[in-house]
Amino acid sequence: MERAWARATPLWLGAMETRTPRGLLLLFLFLPLLPPRGASAGSLHSPGLSECFQVNGADYRGHQNRTGPREAGRPCLFWDQTQQHSYSSASDPQGRWGLGPHNFCRNPDGDVQPWCYVAETEEGIYWRYCDIPTCHMPGYLGCFVDSGAPPALSGPSGTSTKLTVQVCLRFCRMKGYQLAGVEAGYACFCGSESDLDRGRPAPATDCDQICFGHPGQLCGGDGRLGIYEVSVGSCQGNWTAPQGVVYSPDFPDEYGPDRNCSWALSPPGAALELTFRLFELADPRDRLELRDAASGSLLLPSTQEGA
Numbered sequence: 001m002e003r004a005w006a007r008a009t010p011l012w013l014g015a016m017e018t019r020t021p022r023g024l025l026l027l028f029l030f031l032p033l034l035p036p037r038g039a040s041a042g043s044l045h046s047p048g049l050s051e052c053f054q055v056n057g058a059d060y061r062g063h064q065n066r067t068g069p070r071e072a073g074r075p076c077l078f079w080d081q082t083q084q085h086s087y088s089s090a091s092d093p094q095g096r097w098g099l100g101p102h103n104f105c106r107n108p109d110g111d112v113q114p115w116c117y118v119a120e121t122e123e124g125i126y127w128r129y130c131d132i133p134t135c136h137m138p139g140y141l142g143c144f145v146d147s148g149a150p151p152a153l154s155g156p157s158g159t160s161t162k163l164t165v166q167v168c169l170r171f172c173r174m175k176g177y178q179l180a181g182v183e184a185g186y187a188c189f190c191g192s193e194s195d196l197d198r199g200r201p202a203p204a205t206d207c208d209q210i211c212f213g214h215p216g217q218l219c220g221g222d223g224r225l226g227i228y229e230v231s232v233g234s235c236q237g238n239w240t241a242p243q244g245v246v247y248s249p250d251f252p253d254e255y256g257p258d259r260n261c262s263w264a265l266s267p268p269g270a271a272l273e274l275t276f277r278l279f280e281l282a283d284p285r286d287r288l289e290l291r292d293a294a295s296g297s298l299l300l301p302s303t304q305e306g307a
């Protein structure tokens with residue numbers, strides 16, 4: 001089996017995804033406390049939070065170089081020695097997909113999870129999936145079995161031939177549920193945290209169906225729910241946890257024009273650290289601002305790409 005180019009994966013950028021086709025999007029982060037200058041106590045950023053911010057680990061840049069245990073734990077081939085295949089460091093000269101003179105697992109083609117080429121196996125398959133425990137998008141709870149009777153998520157549901165992950169998230173957010181699950185490419189189910197207690201996890205690779213409304217996204221599988229917290233891609237929120245991740249509005253969909261979204265960050269402690277893992281503003285009119293909640297004064301002015 002040879003790999004074919006599937007699709008581009010949208011970029012996640014620290015707080016937001018860009019690619020706005022037009023118009024003005026303003027994102028505000030309100031900080032309740034001014035970080036004390038020069039103080040580093042109470043840092044809220046944990047580098048160990050996750051190595052991936054996309055469900056399929058397209059942004060994984062870690063160092064795992066073996067296939068998963070289900071794939072017999074084979075050593076990965078170096079990407080600069082796989083020119084006979086579709087993906088090699090030669091096919092990624094800018095390093096956009098993280099390929100290079102190494103043998104770390106990567107996901108250059110929008111597959112379900114990171115993978116790598118291996119030396120020929122008995123079935124003549126040249127690539128295998130890697131299982132990377134540290135590669136889990138915050139807010140994506142995983143792939144779960146849905147036998148249908150009773151449904152794994154007990155709330156309202158719907159189907160759409162234009163289903164995207166965010167269409168389902170928005171539906172469940174509006175209905176006041178905490179969880180949203182996409183299934184079979186076109187179905188959406190809402191649920192509560194308590195539904196998860198009897199949830200039966202399925203292998204990540206079972207959730208491999210393309211969303212009917214977006215060829216670049218995955219919407220569960222046959223009898224398999226991909227379950228998200230509804231805060232993912234919301235346009236507002238109150239963050240009070242010691243650490244967290246803010247996604248761009250409508251993530252993993254692209255955001256529309258003329259949005260003005262704000263989040264209030266009030267974690268415990270006196271200092272706040274913001275990290276932008278990936279940050280790109282495609283439209284020069286898009287802005288990210290950080291303001292002190294009490295005074296409204298600007299802490300970090302309008303950001304530009306790469307800031």
Ligand SMILES: *[C@@H]1O[C@H](CO)[C@@H](O)[C@H](O)[C@H]1NC(C)=O
Binds near residue numbers: 063065076
């Ligand atoms: C995998 O990476 C580790 C270090 O990260 C290295 O020690 C090991 O030799 C590598 N294995 C292979 C098969 O390249």
Ligand SMILES: *[C@@H]1O[C@H](CO)[C@@H](O)[C@H](O)[C@H]1NC(C)=O
Binds near residue numbers: 236238264
């Ligand atoms: C956030 O908290 C403030 C004060 O507690 C409240 O007024 C506001 O409505 C909350 N916003 C959201 C989006 O929950």
Ligand SMILES: *[C@@H]1O[C@H](CO)[C@@H](O)[C@H](O)[C@H]1NC(C)=O
Binds near residue numbers: 260
């Ligand atoms: C965006 O929203 C914030 C907070 O609600 C507000 O202070 C600001 O004036 C708004 N900006 C625009 C251009 O609508």
